[in-house]
Amino acid sequence: MSTSGFALFGANPVFDKPLPFGQLYFSSWERYQESFRGIFERQYYTEYGPLNQQIEQKLQQFLGVKHAICVTNETIGLMMVASAMGLKGKVILPAFAFIGSAQSLSWAGLEPVFCDVDPDSHQIDINQLAELVDKDVSAIMGVHLLGGACDPQALAKIAEAHGVQLYFDAAHAFGCAVDGVQIGNFGRAEVFSFHQDNILNATEGGCICTNDDDLAARLRTMRSSAGAGKPVEVTKTVNGRMSEAQCAVALMSLKDFPKNRQNNQNLHKIYEAQLAAIPGLQLVKPSGASVSNHQNVVCRVDESKFGISRDLLVELLEAENVNVRRYTHPGLHRSIPYVHELPQYLERLPNTDALSSSCIQLPIGALVTAQSVARICEILNRAHFAAKDIRAKHMSIATQTN
Amino acid sequence: MFSTPKPTSNLVRPDFDKFLDYSKIFFDRHQYTDDGVMVNQLEQRLAAFHQTTFCVAFCSGFWTLALGITALARPGKSEIVMPSFTYRRMADIAAWTRLKPHFCDVEEDTLANSAATVRPCINDNTALILGVHPIVKFCDIDGMVDLAREKNIPLLFDSVESVYESYAGRRIGSFGAAEIFSLGASKLVNGFEGGYLTTNDAQLAERLSRLRNFGFDRQGHIAVHGGLNAKLNEMHAAMALAGLDDLEDQVERNRERYLTYKRLLAPLKGIRLYEFDESQKPGYKNIVIETLEDWPLSRADTVSILNAEMVLARAYYTPPLHRKRIAYPHVPAELPVTDRLAERFILPPCGHLVSNADIADIVELMSFIAANASAVKAHLQQQAELSA
Numbered sequence: 079m080s081t082s083g084f085a086l087f088g089a090n091p092v093f094d095k096p097l098p099f100g101q102l103y104f105s106s107w108e109r110y111q112e113s114f115r116g117i118f119e120r121q122y123y124t125e126y127g128p129l130n131q132q133i134e135q136k137l138q139q140f141l142g143v144k145h146a147i148c149v150t151n152e153t154i155g156l157m158m159v160a161s162a163m164g165l166k167g168k169v170i171l172p173a174f175a176f177i178g179s180a181q182s183l184s185w186a187g188l189e190p191v192f193c194d195v196d197p198d199s200h201q202i203d204i205n206q207l208a209e210l211v212d213k214d215v216s217a218i219m220g221v222h223l224l225g226g227a228c229d230p231q232a233l234a235k236i237a238e239a240h241g242v243q244l245y246f247d248a249a250h251a252f253g254c255a256v257d258g259v260q261i262g263n264f265g266r267a268e269v270f271s272f273h274q275d276n277i278l279n280a281t282e283g284g285c286i287c288t289n290d291d292d293l294a295a296r297l298r299t300m301r302s303s304a305g306a307g308k309p310v311e312v313t314k315t316v317n318g319r320m321s322e323a324q325c326a327v328a329l330m331s332l333k334d335f336p337k338n339r340q341n342n343q344n345l346h347k348i349y350e351a352q353l354a355a356i357p358g359l360q361l362v363k364p365s366g367a368s369v370s371n372h373q374n375v376v377c378r379v380d381e382s383k384f385g386i387s388r389d390l391l392v393e394l395l396e397a398e399n400v401n402v403r404r405y406t407h408p409g410l411h412r413s414i415p416y417v418h419e420l421p422q423y424l425e426r427l428p429n430t431d432a433l434s435s436s437c438i439q440l441p442i443g444a445l446v447t448a449q450s451v452a453r454i455c456e457i458l459n460r461a462h463f464a465a466k467d468i469r470a471k472h473m474s475i476a477t478q479t480n
Numbered sequence: 481m482f483s484t485p486k487p488t489s490n491l492v493r494p495d496f497d498k499f500l501d502y503s504k505i506f507f508d509r510h511q512y513t514d515d516g517v518m519v520n521q522l523e524q525r526l527a528a529f530h531q532t533t534f535c536v537a538f539c540s541g542f543w544t545l546a547l548g549i550t551a552l553a554r555p556g557k558s559e560i561v562m563p564s565f566t567y568r569r570m571a572d573i574a575a576w577t578r579l580k581p582h583f584c585d586v587e588e589d590t591l592a593n594s595a596a597t598v599r600p601c602i603n604d605n606t607a608l609i610l611g612v613h614p615i616v617k618f619c620d621i622d623g624m625v626d627l628a629r630e631k632n633i634p635l636l637f638d639s640v641e642s643v644y645e646s647y648a649g650r651r652i653g654s655f656g657a658a659e660i661f662s663l664g665a666s667k668l669v670n671g672f673e674g675g676y677l678t679t680n681d682a683q684l685a686e687r688l689s690r691l692r693n694f695g696f697d698r699q700g701h702i703a704v705h706g707g708l709n710a711k712l713n714e715m716h717a718a719m720a721l722a723g724l725d726d727l728e729d730q731v732e733r734n735r736e737r738y739l740t741y742k743r744l745l746a747p748l749k750g751i752r753l754y755e756f757d758e759s760q761k762p763g764y765k766n767i768v769i770e771t772l773e774d775w776p777l778s779r780a781d782t783v784s785i786l787n788a789e790m791v792l793a794r795a796y797y798t799p800p801l802h803r804k805r806i807a808y809p810h811v812p813a814e815l816p817v818t819d820r821l822a823e824r825f826i827l828p829p830c831g832h833l834v835s836n837a838d839i840a841d842i843v844e845l846m847s848f849i850a851a852n853a854s855a856v857k858a859h860l861q862q863q864a865e866l867s868a
Contacts, residue, residue, distance in 0.1 A: 098511075104507070107504070110507065111500060114500070118496045118499070121491055123665035124665050125665070150539050150673070151539065152709070153708050154543075154708070157708070178709055181694060181695075182708070187578060273513065274511075274512045274513055274514070279512065281512035281715055282711060302569065313807045314576065314807070315569055316542060316572070316576065317569070317673070321673045322672065323713075323715045323716065324713070327512075327715070413702045414702045414703070
């Protein structure tokens with residue numbers, strides 16, 4: 079098959095304009111206007127205002143958790159949790175995770191210990207985790223990936239057996255559940271992200287969930303929001319507030335959640351059906367969760383069967399105006415500054431290395447239609463059949479450029 | 481006296497239709513954060529406003545300052561010199577950057593730090609000098625710029641309270657290595673939450689725009705260490721842009737409030753209005769008054785009586801940071817001028833929710849307190865005994 083049909087080699091792109099990557103669910107313009115008119119009338123802009131109180135109550139109800147504490151964004155939320163839990167020394171987390179998870183530890187003065195992941199589920203490797211706990215470790219940060227869940231019960235057993243604390247980065251997991259228990263209820267705290275790329279969108283934002291009253295009181299004091307309960311003693315405060323504007327958008331997004339999850343599920347099914355027919359592309363199904371939000375479409379590219387590498391496939395799709403991501407590439411242990419500061423992990427995490435060099439994340443969300451999924455899969459199909467020619471042409475262009 | 485609280489927060493409300501016009505731009509692009517068009521527009525407007533080459537926006541003033549410190553601090557050094565008579569979370573910001581606050585004293589006539597108060601705090605461990613502009617007028621800009629140059633230590637200005645002001649013919653924004661500002665709802669430009677840093681240093685601006693986004697460069701690689709998520713979202717940027725459109729009118733409204741206080745407080749014995757220097761083109765956002773020797777009540781009693789009447793006056797930067805219990809490493813300090821000043825100043829209500837008629841009522845209340853000081857004191861004494 080010829081390469082002439084691909085935008086990477088001069089053809090017109092399949093999509094006229096870039097197809098965005100994130101979930102990007104947002105209210106209608108009419109609802110936005112109405113909601114913000116209310117804020118302007120009340121003249122209450124931040125500091126635990128009426129919408130902040132409302133969203134926290136609704137999140138508590140929705141998740142069945144005692145405390146939902148909204149924050150500026152998830153990374154700041156993770157930093158607050160690490161500080162409010164009084165963590166010291168080292169914290170274990172999977173290396174196959176977003177950089178912000180590790181950075182939250184560095185900002186809290188903690189050293190990350192990188193654990194490998196399971197090659198199939200992509201979630202933290204429970205067996206290796208147990209071996210990594212030593213006297214300097216004060217906590218485990220579980221990370222729920224891809225609309226699935228790491229095994230919170232197994233992690234709880236390990237944490238309890240070793241006397242260390244357990245909390246979760248639940249950025250991808252809003253609305254997911256494990257055996258009927260909503261994510262948000264595990265460990266001492268779980269932190270969601272309300273960034274536009276996730277199913278619950280506050281533009282930026284996040285939420286710390288906990289069933290621990292003392293921890294909640296410390297977090298509310300730390301966040302520095304007037305009127306959010308009686309202040310208690312904390313080591314240091316932050317500005318971790320989520321504004322009334324963010325809360326307004328989050329409230330509308332929460333209302334739309336069932337509809338948006340259904341849309342994700344429908345699109346996911348189309349991807350699943352169409353990708354199954356393409357050799358060398360394996361859709362990673364959300365694992366470990368009894369209910370998923372289906373917010374991530376991640377594919378593992380087996381170059382030997384698909385014909386071209388993950389990195390070349392990224393170039394090819396982006397040329398067609400399909401925004402994709404190299405999913406958590408590179409692993410945290412190969413990212414600045416950990417690659418220099420903690421070189422001991424470089425040879426220890428083979429599954430993370432293999433996954434971070436072979437996974438690709440495809441668009442799913444508000445701006446993705448069934449038709450666009452079909453067109454993306456059609457590009458992937460054509461790429462597979464033209465793989466040999468694509469490789470050769472790409473190589474020859476690279477040689478000429480050099 | 482009032483049925484609704486009269487705050488000291490600016491809480492300025494921009495024109496709603498303008499906010500919607502800006503919002504429609506990002507709404508139609510379906511991009512709500514991550515270096516969006518509103519944030520870019522805001523940064524350009526603010527750089528032009530402050531007469532600097534670069535402006536980098538962040539999610540709050542708190543994290544603007546934390547990342548500014550991170551980017552500028554001398555590597556391997558452990559202390560940051562800062563006043564104690566300042567924003568209540570200033571030392572916490574330093575603690576998040578893992579630098580030790582080394583508190584310096586302030587000048588009696590500016591309520592702010594100066595070359596003379598900073599110099600004794602400089603040592604081999606000094607990583608950074610933080611010059612902090614007070615609520616009214618300036619800290620010692622020239623003196624600290626010269627000192628920083630002499631000692632080869634970076635100087636960062638916290639200019640949260642001096643957005644509109646000019647010094648030596650230039651608007652605040654381009655002094656020292658960089659200056660930081662807030663877009664919080666209580667500030668001159670209300671962005672719900674937010675902050676920004678201005679500088680003429682291209683490398684610094686580039687580094688900070690990466691640090692606020694986890695350290696990612698434009699190719700999506702982590703290029704610098706020390707990053708986190710400190711991005712400003714598009715709604716907040718839209719709000720700040722609408723606020724900038726209204727800024728000249730707002731300053732005029734603020735000035736009217738200031739002049740009302742000035743006129744009405746003039747006959748009140750024992751209270752002195754801390755006056756702006758009109759030549760510095762102030763923004764007149766907050767009002768500072770001083771309780772003098774002949775004011776018949778303590779500052780604390782005055783504030784609590786006002787608060788009980790929904791006049792949410794606040795004690796100015798009290799307690800100072802060196803008098804608070806601090807649970808992280810810091811350099812203990814004896815600061816006699818700060819201690820003395822910390823007992824005297826009050827921030828009375830101001831901003832968008834306070835009318836000139838409210839100000840007349842507030843001053844009348846203060847006159848009443850002064851005229852009936854003995855009875856008021858006796859009543860307070862009685863209350864204290866009862867609660868004991």
